[in-house]
Amino acid sequence: MGLTFPYTYISCPCSDGSKEIEESRLRPAPLFHKKPLAEEPEEVEEEKEEAPFDPHHPRASFSLFPPEHLLYCEECRDLKCPRCSIEEQVSYFCTSCLFETPASAVRSEGNRCARNCFNCPICFSQLSVNNINGAVKEGPWILNCYYCMWTSLDIGIRFDRPTNIRAQLDRIANGGTPKAPSKPTETPDLARRSSYLNHESYPQLSATTNEPPPIQQDGSPKEAPLDPAARFTALKAFYKNQLTTTTAANPTHPSISSDFSYSSPSSLNRILNLYSTSGTFPPKKKPKPQLMREALYPSEGLLIPSPDAATSAQTKLLSSATGGFINTTTLSQRHFQTGPAGGNPDARFVDELRPMPAPLTTKRAKRCKECRHILVKPEAKPTSTRHRIKLVALSYIPHVSLRPLLGTSAAGGGASTSSAPSALLYGGDVILEPGKPTQWILKLTNSLFDAVRVSIATPAVTPGKYGHRVTILCPQFEIGANSDVWEEALGSKSGDAAGSAGKISGSGNGGVAEAGKVYEKGRNWTSVVVEVVPVSIAQSIVETADKEEIQVREVDEDEDVLEIPIRVRLDWKQGDLDDGANKKARLNEEGVEDGVRELAYWVVLGVGRVKK
Amino acid sequence: MASSASLPTSFSKDPQPRVEPPAGPSNVVPTTRPPLEVHPTAHLDPQAYIQGTSTITLGANVVIHPRARLVSVHGPLTIRAGSVILERCVVGGPVPDPKEPLPPPPEAPVNTVVAQNVLLQASAEVQAGAFLDEACLIEPRAVIKKGVHIGKHTKVCAGCVVDRSVRDWTVLWGDGQTRRLRTGAIDPEDGRLKALEIDRESTAGLLTTAAAKATLGKRRA
Numbered sequence: 001m002g003l004t005f006p007y008t009y010i011s012c013p014c015s016d017g018s019k020e021i022e023e024s025r026l027r028p029a030p031l032f033h034k035k036p037l038a039e040e041p042e043e044v045e046e047e048k049e050e051a052p053f054d055p056h057h058p059r060a061s062f063s064l065f066p067p068e069h070l071l072y073c074e075e076c077r078d079l080k081c082p083r084c085s086i087e088e089q090v091s092y093f094c095t096s097c098l099f100e101t102p103a104s105a106v107r108s109e110g111n112r113c114a115r116n117c118f119n120c121p122i123c124f125s126q127l128s129v130n131n132i133n134g135a136v137k138e139g140p141w142i143l144n145c146y147y148c149m150w151t152s153l154d155i156g157i158r159f160d161r162p163t164n165i166r167a168q169l170d171r172i173a174n175g176g177t178p179k180a181p182s183k184p185t186e187t188p189d190l191a192r193r194s195s196y197l198n199h200e201s202y203p204q205l206s207a208t209t210n211e212p213p214p215i216q217q218d219g220s221p222k223e224a225p226l227d228p229a230a231r232f233t234a235l236k237a238f239y240k241n242q243l244t245t246t247t248a249a250n251p252t253h254p255s256i257s258s259d260f261s262y263s264s265p266s267s268l269n270r271i272l273n274l275y276s277t278s279g280t281f282p283p284k285k286k287p288k289p290q291l292m293r294e295a296l297y298p299s300e301g302l303l304i305p306s307p308d309a310a311t312s313a314q315t316k317l318l319s320s321a322t323g324g325f326i327n328t329t330t331l332s333q334r335h336f337q338t339g340p341a342g343g344n345p346d347a348r349f350v351d352e353l354r355p356m357p358a359p360l361t362t363k364r365a366k367r368c369k370e371c372r373h374i375l376v377k378p379e380a381k382p383t384s385t386r387h388r389i390k391l392v393a394l395s396y397i398p399h400v401s402l403r404p405l406l407g408t409s410a411a412g413g414g415a416s417t418s419s420a421p422s423a424l425l426y427g428g429d430v431i432l433e434p435g436k437p438t439q440w441i442l443k444l445t446n447s448l449f450d451a452v453r454v455s456i457a458t459p460a461v462t463p464g465k466y467g468h469r470v471t472i473l474c475p476q477f478e479i480g481a482n483s484d485v486w487e488e489a490l491g492s493k494s495g496d497a498a499g500s501a502g503k504i505s506g507s508g509n510g511g512v513a514e515a516g517k518v519y520e521k522g523r524n525w526t527s528v529v530v531e532v533v534p535v536s537i538a539q540s541i542v543e544t545a546d547k548e549e550i551q552v553r554e555v556d557e558d559e560d561v562l563e564i565p566i567r568v569r570l571d572w573k574q575g576d577l578d579d580g581a582n583k584k585a586r587l588n589e590e591g592v593e594d595g596v597r598e599l600a601y602w603v604v605l606g607v608g609r610v611k612k
Numbered sequence: 613m614a615s616s617a618s619l620p621t622s623f624s625k626d627p628q629p630r631v632e633p634p635a636g637p638s639n640v641v642p643t644t645r646p647p648l649e650v651h652p653t654a655h656l657d658p659q660a661y662i663q664g665t666s667t668i669t670l671g672a673n674v675v676i677h678p679r680a681r682l683v684s685v686h687g688p689l690t691i692r693a694g695s696v697i698l699e700r701c702v703v704g705g706p707v708p709d710p711k712e713p714l715p716p717p718p719e720a721p722v723n724t725v726v727a728q729n730v731l732l733q734a735s736a737e738v739q740a741g742a743f744l745d746e747a748c749l750i751e752p753r754a755v756i757k758k759g760v761h762i763g764k765h766t767k768v769c770a771g772c773v774v775d776r777s778v779r780d781w782t783v784l785w786g787d788g789q790t791r792r793l794r795t796g797a798i799d800p801e802d803g804r805l806k807a808l809e810i811d812r813e814s815t816a817g818l819l820t821t822a823a824a825k826a827t828l829g830k831r832r833a
Contacts, residue, residue, distance in 0.1 A: 123785060134803060148783050149767060 005430040005609075006402040006440075009064040010393070011053055011602040012081035053565040053602040056464035064604055067400070070393035071375040073368040079393050079601055080368055085375055090363040093382035096126055100382050101360060110341040112357035116165040120145040121343075121353035124336055129162050141165075143355055155351050166357055170342060174352060179227055226298060228339045228346065235301025242292045313348055329353060397570065398444040398452065398479060398525075402605055405439040405513060405529060430608030432562060434536035439513055440607065441520075442472075443527035446479040452572040453478050454526075458564055466610070469533040470564050473515045482524040534562055534610040555612060562607045569600040646684045651693075655816045658823050664689070664704070665717045671695070671728075675816045683707055685714065686740035687721030694729040696812050702737045722758070731808055733770075745780070747805060765801055 054060060063081075071080040093100045096117035101109065118127040127143040132153075140158035143165070144151050152158065156175040159168050173179035226234060247270075295302040306312075317328070327350050336356060337343030347353045366376040377389040432438060446452050455476045461467035511520060513529040520527045537560045574595040646664040650656055654674040662668060664684030671693035676682065680697045682689055683704035697703060704724045708715060722741035729747040732738065736750045741758040744750065748762045751770040756762060763780035772784050 147769065148785055 005606055007606040008067060008400045008402070009055075009604040009606070010067050010070060010079065010397075011060070011063045011604065012065060012070065012079055012084065013063070013601070014081055014084035015059070015063040052459040052463050052567075053604070054463040055563040055565055055604045056559070060604075067394055067397065068392075071366060072391050072393045072396045073371065073373060073375060074391060075371040075373045076368060077597060077599065079397070079599070080375060084369045085366045086369055086372075087364045087366055090365050090378060091380040091382065092360045092362050094358055095361050096358050098382045100380070106360065109360075110338075110357070112341050112359050114166055114357070116163065117358035118143055118165065118169075118355040119336075119358055120148060120150050121333060121336065121355055122150045122350065123148040126358070127355055129159075129165060131162070132158070152355065155353065166342075169355070173227065174344075174354065181230070226301070226303075228344055229342050231301050231303060232339045234299060235295060238295050238300040246290050246292050316349065327351070395447050397568075397599065397601070398446050398454065400568075400603055400605070401443045401445070402530075402607065403441050403443070405441050405519075432532070432534045432608045432610050434534045434610055437531055437533040440530045440532060441527045442530050442605075443525055444479055445525040446482050447524075448572060449481050449483065450572045450575050451478055451481045452570050455569040455571075456528075457567045457569075462562070462564060465559065466535050466537060468535055468562055468564075468610070471531045472528065472566075473513060473531065474518050474528040477518050477526050477528060479526045480522070480524050485523070530564070532562065532564070532607060537610050537612050560610045560612060562610055564605045564607060566603045566605060567600065568603050569598070571596070571598045573597070655819055657819050658826070663707070663714075665714070666721055673812065673816070675812050675819070677701075677815075677819065681705070681707060683740070684724075686718055687723055689724045689726075691726045692728045692730075694809070694812065695726050695731070696808065696815070697726075697732045698734045698736075700735045701732045703732065704740050705737055706739060729805060729808065747801070749804075 055064070065081050069082060071085060072078075073080050089103070091100055092103060092106045092111075094113035094115070094117050097113065097115055099113070099115060101114065105114070116129055119125065120127050123145065125145060125147040127145050129141055130144045131139050131141055133139045140160065141162045142152045142158055157169065157172050158176070159165055161168065170181045171178055317325070329347050329350055329352075333350075333353060334345055334347060337345045337347060337353060338356070339345055341357055343354050343356050344352055363378045363380065363382070365374060365378065367374055374389050375391045376387060378384075378387045442456075444454060453476070456472055457475055458470050458472055460471070461469055513519060513531075518526050519529050537555055574597050646662060647667045648656075648662070649667060649669045651670055651672045651674065653672045654670040654676075656662075656670060656674075656676045657678045657680070659678035660676045661679070661681045662684075663681070664686075666684040666686075666688040668682050668684050669688070669690045670676070671691060673694050674691050675696045676691075677697060677699045679699045681700075681702045682691075682697075683702065683706075685708055686704065689704045691697065691703070703726065724738065724740050724742055726732070726738070726744045727746045727748075730744045730750070731748075732744075732750045734752045736752060737755045738744065738750070739756060739758040739760075741760075742756045743761045744756065745762055745764045745766070747765045749767045750756065750762070751768060751772075753771045754768045755773045756768070757773070757775040760774050761777040762768065762774070763778055763782060765781050766778050767783045767785075768774055768778070769783065769785035772786075774784060778784055
């Protein structure tokens with residue numbers, strides 16, 4: 001792992017798919033055990049006998065998360081990881097101009113900014129709108145890249161106004177010539193068109209019209225070809241129209257675009273026709289099935305490349321003035337161009353590229369997957385970083401930290417204990433001597449406003465290939481409430497006068513590691529001592545099949561990392577809340593709401609690496 | 613050089629630039645000051661470092677910012693009119709090891725030339741033998757290797773390491789392999805050069821005033 005020691009991970013039980021987990025919330029049985037599944041957890045009555053969490057199991061990493069990544073659901077009263085929460089969009093905004101786009105307009109704008117925010121087609125950095133003549137009010141404006149010095153003059157485009165650039169760009173083609181906007185204002189849907197529009201002077205957009213557009217003498221239609229974005233829209237509308245007409249005419253024709261539910265009129269119609277046509281006499285004359293056809297006119301999306309398209313590209317490539325290989329586009333530049341947003345993905349040369357509107361980003365809210373309650377909800381305003389609701393796990397579960405106990409006890413090893421803190425000081429790896437016991441201070445800091453009773457348990461020998469011996473000197477203790485600092489100061493004045501800042505005198509062990517007692521206790525934190533005795537990590541000797549060569553198997557990556565799985569169980573009594581959040585709280589077995597909360601989860605502490 | 617009681621307008625009077633090298637242990641061998649030919653309108657900041665044996669020539673209106681290093685160990689260094697060298701730039705490098713004594717003048721000295729209106733931004737490095745042509749722009753932390761010719765109005769973007777010559781009106785960016793030719797026709801380059809000139813004049817005034825105040829403060833102390 002590339003982390004610095006010591007680190008803390010929490011296991012979310014959502015990855016465990018056994019039914020036991022779903023039924024019993026308070027008694028989760030993780031899958032990471034070596035015992036066969038035949039030994040059901042029903043046989044285990046107490047938590048102490050359940051299989052411990054193996055951090056070295058290959059599947060363990062999929063359920064381990066840093067505490068900062070976890071959320072807490074008040075309804076389910078359980079931790080939620082990113083996998084057991086659902087995200088939904090709260091707002092859409094542009095990262096450049098911070099302007100919020102309403103959700104209804106996002107799709108029509110192609111998920112991109114509709115104003116003046118563009119990305120350079122060459123280097124993909126942000127473009128700025130500048131006046132050609134400097135800081136004046138009149139005169140043409142251009143898009144300018146400060147990084148690669150590209151300007152829209154390179155593709156021959158200038159703008160009359162500095163605002164609403166996207167709409168202006170939609171009407172200008174590369175080179176400065178006007179072009180049809182890619183988003184036509186009129187919908188091509190025939191059913192909504194007036195009959196007056198079927199006059200021959202209007203462009204025809206459907207196969208059901210009688211008069212095709214006038215054909216030139218060479219056989220090609222007279223209409224001008226559309227740009228890629230408009231062509232995409234026209235072709236999409238054409239195919240949609242074709243599918244609709246063929247499906248309506250022939251009920252038995254399998255339609256790909258129609259939905260598979262039985263509620264649409266076309267599918268109902270089709271099913272009824274199946275039954276109705278089979279039993280009639282004389283049999284109805286079946287209508288001639290109308291076949292789908294391809295696009296025939298440029299207005300429908302047809303593009304016939306000019307005969308000299310290939311040669312003209314070659315000529316341009318070989319000419320030194322406008323072409324040359326230096327002026328060809330790269331793959332990444334072409335991938336950056338998307339047709340629906342006004343780009344040209346078929347651009348061969350850099351002067352065919354177009355600036356791309358900046359993509360929008362979203363603010364997302366998180367919901368619990370089980371009960372659908374909101375866990376995290378940011379404010380919709382793009383410039384605001386606050387949250388309306390923020391139920392993070394660290395506000396409920398105690399923060400766990402580990403630090404070495406500097407050698408004062410006789411059991412602490414000399415060299416290992418002094419080397420560990422010095423390694424931590426300089427950011428190096430923590431190396432533990434095998435066979436030498438080391439003592440560590442496990443500190444739990446409470447964030448709740450209520451006192452919490454904590455029970456921690458760990459297997460005497462760490463699961464996995466190497467069983468390091470771990471002993472917790474005080475497995476059950478209480479952590480004080482995260483009360484106001486002044487309360488503690490006032491309380492200490494009225495009580496003993498010997499209270500030092502941050503520590504309640506007499507309630508800790510005064511800094512001595514003793515079994516059954518906490519090491520130190522503060523206002524809202526408690527620390528206990530954990531003793532670790534690593535075993536040696538041996539390189540195993542592997543004999544090959546013919547037993548002629550003896551190979552030394554190297555220790556696998558991270559096999560020497562000493563990780564301690566700890567089962568943490570919290571019990572606290574939730575105080576009265578003014579907002580009436582307890583109204584919907586579940587009742588206990590007697591049917592009386594007593595505000596008792598409990599939570600249990602596995603924590604993995606990464607201590608260090610064992611010396612080989 | 614006689615010290616002048618009036619406000620110094622050029623570097624040829626007080627104060628003198630600091631001699632290499634300030635960094636390194638205290639047992640460093642002090643170096644000699646290279647011969648300087650500084651135009652009266654040029655500003656060589658007192659806190660800039662100069663080092664070497666060959667001549668360093670500064671043209672009109674050149675501005676050398678504090679902590680820039682001008683090295684003429686490998687050969688003479690010429691900076692022509694209107695150029696601006698920002699902080700922590702190294703021109704004429706690589707910088708010789710401060711623990712070692714200064715090497716003798718090379719038998720085949722290489723010329724390092726920075727042409728007119730060149731802007732070397734912070735921490736850029738130009739090695740000896742390079743030639744930066746007119747109005748080129750070198751962004752921060754770019755490295756121009758020995759013998760490289762950077763063309764006119766060319767931009768080398770931040771962090772690029774250039775080991776081969778680049779033609780005029782080019783932008784070198786990314787990993788150095790990506791480049792494009794600027795049209796050179798209607799181009800905001802004129803605006804950029806105008807802005808560079810205004811910035812250079814105001815900065816030169818600020819630095820001169822700051823240097824004068826520092827000198828007066830030292831004298832009083």
